[in-house]
Amino acid sequence: MSLTAVAKAIADERVSSREVTQSCLDRIAQWQPKLNAFMAIEAEEALKAADAADAALAKGGAKGVLHGVPLAHKDMYYDKGKVVTCGSKIRRDFVATTTSTALQRLKDAGTVRLGSLQMVEFAYGPTGHNVHYGAVHNPWALDHITGGSSSGSGSAVAARLTFAALGSDTGGSIRLPAHFCGVTGLKTTVGRISRAGAMPLSQSLDTVGPLARSAEDCALLLGLMAGADPEDPTAITGPLPDYRAAAQGSIKGLAIGVPAAFYVDDLDSEVARILDETIAVLKGEGASIVQVELPDQRQLTAACQFVLATEAAAFHKRWLIERPQDYGSQVLMRLQNGLAISAVSYLEAMRWRGPALAAYLAATAGVDAVIAPVAPMPAPTIAESDVGNSPDAEAVIQRLTRFTRPVNYLGLPSLAIPAGFTAKGLPVAMQLIGRSFDEATILKFGAAFQRATDFHARVPKLA
Amino acid sequence: MTRPTAKQIKAMAEVAGVAVDNDVAARIANSIGPAFEGFAPVAGTLPFDLEPATFLLVQNAKVSQ
Numbered sequence A: 001m002s003l004t005a006v007a008k009a010i011a012d013e014r015v016s017s018r019e020v021t022q023s024c025l026d027r028i029a030q031w032q033p034k035l036n037a038f039m040a041i042e043a044e045e046a047l048k049a050a051d052a053a054d055a056a057l058a059k060g061g062a063k064g065v066l067h068g069v070p071l072a073h074k075d076m077y078y079d080k081g082k083v084v085t086c087g088s089k090i091r092r093d094f095v096a097t098t099t100s101t102a103l104q105r106l107k108d109a110g111t112v113r114l115g116s117l118q119m120v121e122f123a124y125g126p127t128g129h130n131v132h133y134g135a136v137h138n139p140w141a142l143d144h145i146t147g148g149s150s151s152g153s154g155s156a157v158a159a160r161l162t163f164a165a166l167g168s169d170t171g172g173s174i175r176l177p178a179h180f181c182g183v184t185g186l187k188t189t190v191g192r193i194s195r196a197g198a199m200p201l202s203q204s205l206d207t208v209g210p211l212a213r214s215a216e217d218c219a220l221l222l223g224l225m226a227g228a229d230p231e232d233p234t235a236i237t238g239p240l241p242d243y244r245a246a247a248q249g250s251i252k253g254l255a256i257g258v259p260a261a262f263y264v265d266d267l268d269s270e271v272a273r274i275l276d277e278t279i280a281v282l283k284g285e286g287a288s289i290v291q292v293e294l295p296d297q298r299q300l301t302a303a304c305q306f307v308l309a310t311e312a313a314a315f316h317k318r319w320l321i322e323r324p325q326d327y328g329s330q331v332l333m334r335l336q337n338g339l340a341i342s343a344v345s346y347l348e349a350m351r352w353r354g355p356a357l358a359a360y361l362a363a364t365a366g367v368d369a370v371i372a373p374v375a376p377m378p379a380p381t382i383a384e385s386d387v388g389n390s391p392d393a394e395a396v397i398q399r400l401t402r403f404t405r406p407v408n409y410l411g412l413p414s415l416a417i418p419a420g421f422t423a424k425g426l427p428v429a430m431q432l433i434g435r436s437f438d439e440a441t442i443l444k445f446g447a448a449f450q451r452a453t454d455f456h457a458r459v460p461k462l463a
Numbered sequence B: 001m002t003r004p005t006a007k008q009i010k011a012m013a014e015v016a017g018v019a020v021d022n023d024v025a026a027r028i029a030n031s032i033g034p035a036f037e038g039f040a041p042v043a044g045t046l047p048f049d050l051e052p053a054t055f056l057l058v059q060n061a062k063v064s065q
Helices: A003-011 A017-035 A043-058 A101-108 A151-158 A175-181 A215-225 A243-247 A269-284 A297-322 A329-340 A343-363 A393-400 A405-410 A439-452 B006-016 B022-039 B054-063
Strands: A038-041 A070-074 A112-117 A164-168 A184-187 A208-212 A255-259 A288-292 A369-373 A414-421 A427-433
Touching: A003 A017, A003 A043, A003 A215, A017 A038, A017 A043, A017 A070, A017 A112, A038 A151, A043 A112, A070 A151, A101 A164, A101 A215, A112 A151, A151 A164, A151 A175, A151 A208, A164 A215, A175 A184, A175 A414, A175 A427, A184 A215, A184 A439, A208 A215, A215 A243, A215 A414, A215 A439, A243 A439, A255 A269, A269 A288, A269 A369, A269 A414, A269 A427, A269 A439, A297 A329, A297 A343, A297 A405, A297 B022, A329 A393, A329 B006, A329 B022, A343 A405, A343 B022, A343 B054, A369 A439, A393 B022, A414 A439, A427 A439, B006 B022
Parallel strands: A070 A112, A070 A164, A255 A288, A255 A369
Antiparallel strands: A038 A112, A164 A208, A184 A208, A184 A414, A369 A427, A414 A427
8 A cells, every 4th residue: 555545544544543553563573674674663652653643533633644654764864852873873872852844744744653764874875784783685685785875765665664764865865775675766856855854964965855655655745845944944935836736647748858878878788678668658658758968977976976075074074083983984985085075176066066957957958857777787785785995885886876976966856766677576766857846747757657557566575 | 187196185184184094095095086087077167257056046947937
């Protein structure tokens, strides 16, 4: 059952919040020993909250559209009074004194907290490895990575342990777990959702977004979380589109751009096949297919690395001085990279962002969205991607994030949708890259694709 | 734009207030070098009147359409 469906079932009192919450907890008990997707499981509190939600509903007091729906989120969203580890040893005992705006808006809609989800240390890594709390496992193949940094979110949503989960995307951290775990993930436009109370990594690139079972569910969650916030002046003001209505719309007459280069180069053969099949489905649903010549994406990747590395190093400087031994070796290595970038180089990368976005938008002016693989390959094994702090580590990271980072640098929205499976049964996703603040159109494309296919509805079996 | 050497990185890190040893500086040089090469076609070519806030103008121009 999807988030949208379960919320309606609870609202219609066809099922109670306790029944749904208990069902999630039962499934968590089965899967957690295999997946390590949860950082904390709060069964007793969740059932108590579910009972309260049922009692309120019986009295006609539904809080909102997600009344009584159990959810868990990446352990970097501050929740007042709760420990928020950020996947780190340094914040192992950090108790939040505020609640993040995104999380509060979901609470205001009536959600029940199941606990918190695992993540890469300080959200700085694309694989899902975590030396402090252990790797999170892919429910489709336990010896394969989940992708990161929203590793627990991808794994838990795929295994149906939660109906949806918040992730964050600074260099691919929502889309990569969506790709490797076979779920739908929405990276929002920079500024679309408030980041107040979300652990920072890079103030210029950080975005909040959901991982869920469908584009329709992502539309529901985006509508609840988006919009202005006095606690975050970078969150944009102005009216919001009706995302749920957009997701119901037809894509007839819309155009999808297929890059002529970069995103179609050096693909694993099965990823290439699934890209072609996805394009064929979209065409069958009425979209026109247009080849687009994009500006050099390699320069965007390099600029993204300058911005991300520098801003992350600045956020972490105090701990880099006082507690370097408390970081995992790979995360420490990546944070230290920021020390090698001069202020002039960083500011050049920031100054180029406007012209780079303008050039991209001009190149894609004739299309409503661009399609590209999320990554050139399906999930590698945990062993083959565990590069620690070896000299080759950054090369491995660069290959994994090759197709995600340009989107972060340009601040664009991108929806990752499950688009097929390899012969070995590993999921593969495509990303639909939209224009600035036009999440509605990519949700429309994604939902149309999901009405025509069932990849998003497939569920892994416990081995 | 040339990639920084380990010796330069060691000096930069020290100025930044986060000292690193020779091995770490060498590893950083190897790790971050490709980004300098990737950005080289852009570095030093940007016009004088361009500031970072241009990004927000471009983003928001599209909102109003």
